[in-house]
Amino acid sequence: MTALILLSALGVIALLAEIFSFKKLLYPVVILGLITTFVLNLVDWNTDKLWYGMMRYDNFAVAFSSVLIGITTLWFIMAENFFKEESSLTDHFALILFALVGGIVMVSYTNMTMLFLGIEILSIPMYVLAASKKEDVSSNEAGFKYLILGAFSTGFLLFGIALIYGSTASFDLPVIADFITSHNGAVPGMFYIGILLILVAMVFKVSAVPFHFWAPDVYQGAPTSVTAFMATIVKTAAFAAFLRLFASTFAGAGSVWIDVLWVIAALTLLVGNITAVVQTSTKRMLAYSSIAHAGYMLLALIALNSFTQSSVLFYSLAYSIGSIASFGVLGIVATSRGNDTTDAFNGLAKTNPLLAVAMTVALLSLAGIPPTAGFFAKYYIFTAAFASGYGWLVLIAILASLIGVYYYFRIIIAMFFKESTEAAIEVTANHKLLFILTIVLTIALGLFPDFIIRLL
């Protein structure tokens, strides 16, 4: 809750900055504010406080909001150029911060209305940000597509919530959970349809197949920094919201949605990875890989056991760090070399060893190779799925990971193996710091994951 208030205040400060014209100071102020929020957020650990029956700041919420705030801080370092662009007015700071506020609501709601509000608070700034390259057609297209399809999925969500409300006469998650247990399998059909409609909306938000079609276009069209934000913070928040609803409240009615969800998970793993292979644009490849990663996280949700929450927490953390690093390097390389095909990475190991190593570690992590965080994340998800008897889904996931290695390694090969005549790229001190940080974090989390997985 502390985090929610502080971040809202920080957002308002960012808006006021325009009026009182201390724009230049805003960047450090926001970063300091985020770090402070991150620390103060931890004070709520183990308090488990219920706010007016609307939000519950339990350990789940604290853990996920810490991940969100931490990753946003890294993102701000990564996206420093995004705030120097001419089109960027102060409202970019405010939009990002308000989106983060939405994310915090999504990880801590305990009432359907708050879920809806959280998703909207998160989404509306994202629509604007996706279209923030105002003179670029594809950016506008991205924003427009995201808006239309996002609104459509919100419709599904509201319809679902309404049907659930119709059967239980409540928006409260504990009341709805009680309703399922008290009916013990004989809940009205309306309730089931409600669950499935909400499922569609959530699956849309985490961009799983077959509701993924928006993601590649939006990811590619939006400015790279915004794409990174969508692939990390938005996805993590959406998964936390997904878990809060389905892994606890709707867990009793699991028979309805688990069968649907494993089909979605298997499709997401295969389609995401296979489609990523044939992409020429690296950004689009990362978009499909991000779809594929949603598939792995869905495995944990399907497993629905004591590993579910902590494995999604760890996976989203490992995946987000890997994504921030890979989108960061991609942004720098694509800007200086004028395109984002695999060839743009040729010879990077010679010209910019730090960028190449950071990218390699990030890609190894995304591909799930030890000793990186991504390996342990995958391992942990596989364990969760195995524990609930989904061994064959694990086999599909293994096959998918192998396909994943193919397209991640294409970039590694280009960086280390191909020759290039391009000059070295100038990298700012902040970016150097960021990449060293992501390398250290990725390996540290891979070697010592115990601290994180014991949280939940």
Next chain:
Amino acid sequence: MITLLLIFFPLVAALLLLMVKGEQVKKIALGAAVVEFIISIAAVAQFRHNADTQFVFNMPWIKSLGISFHVGMDGISLLLVLLTTFLVPVIILTSFRKAYKNPTAFYSLILAMQFALIGVFVSLDGFLFYVFWELALIPIYFICLLWGGEDRARITFKFFVYTLAGSLLMLAGLIYLYQNSAAHTFDIANLYAAGQNMDVLHQGYVFWAMFMAFAIKMPVFPFHTWQPDTYTTAPTQGTMMLSGIMLKMGVYGVIRWLLPLAPLGVEHWAHLAITLAVIGIVYTSCIAIVQKDFKRLIAYSSIAHVGLIAAGILAGNVQGVQGAMIQMISHGVNVVGLFFIVDMLQSRLGTRDISSMGGIRNLNPQFAVLFLIVLLGSVALPLTNGFIGEFLLINGVYQYNAWLAAFAGLTVILGAVYMLRSYQSIMLGETNAVTAVFPPLEGYEKAVLVIICAAIIVFGVYPKPLLDIAEPSVIKLVDSFRAATGK
């Protein structure tokens, strides 16, 4: 503690090496590898000759999942550690005249790989074993990618994906065992118990998940298609690391993990697996006969040798497993020698084509003698190190099935055919345009070949010290395997 020292010394050396620039990096890397060898000798000196796991270090690593950093060595592990620490300095020495671009990275990667290999051989925790197993793949991938020959990007990538596929199956097998274990830990004893409590069907699943990983790594027919290309394309030192040490990871995996984890599964499927291995022996020996590229010929012969090792182990008797231990050491030494000879020929003549060479014996008799000793070790002539291993292995397979042994025994004959034929073609006859000039051996080349030839003869005449290290552990392992399968 000595186990920890053995594991982490190469890693520390590799990291420190990154700060060194220029040519002296070779010498420092060699120094580090020699120090590591001395540490392993110290371990041998302290080793008590019984079946116990010694030098154990056990510390919780990821407590909530029952994963610990549990390492230790019994005779089997110690012998492989010894092989690794012996070969790495030799391999570094073979590169002394090579001018690799960016030598710092090259030697760091070699030492980093040694770190992972030692880790594989001493792990007593399933998860830890998997992590080291995968870790060993990354340095060798970059060694092959950065310093390899033509078309290396495609070939090393195939190698990587092939072995990764096997590894992931092994990971699935390990998780499956973990889930079915009583204590929910990855400790080796706990996993053994979990595996042995399963029925034949489920042990069969475990067998295939793990066997695929090991069979790809060794490689056993028909999972060998990555190997000839990779061995041929990799830089000489990379090929040596791959064939001398890394394929032993697969053999070691079968001995340490597969036999005790799924004895019934092994027994049930051994016939098929041994048959595959024997087919591989005959098939790859025949391919080796028609090879023109000497490096490729040795790559194929390596599949044949390792096929016999796999067959011997899966036969599940003491002779087979003990033969495998000896043959692993011998093969490691001999194959490094052979690949070094390939490298010497190529750097002098600019080709690896056997048929274009000839008459080198006349130009350099010294080289001819050393080459002949390595070659005889490789074709398993009595009183060379290759003989004891192959004899025990064929004996082991014979006890399992006489017909399979008859076909497996062809490896000796076919091996003699392709090795002696290539020796004849390279060394004997008249010199020609290609071999007109053959510069004399350099000091480091003599040193490497003499070390290798000494090892071949000493352990061919008097193998007892090596046999003694592993024997109690091998007997214990085979006894428990036989008890579990009710023989």
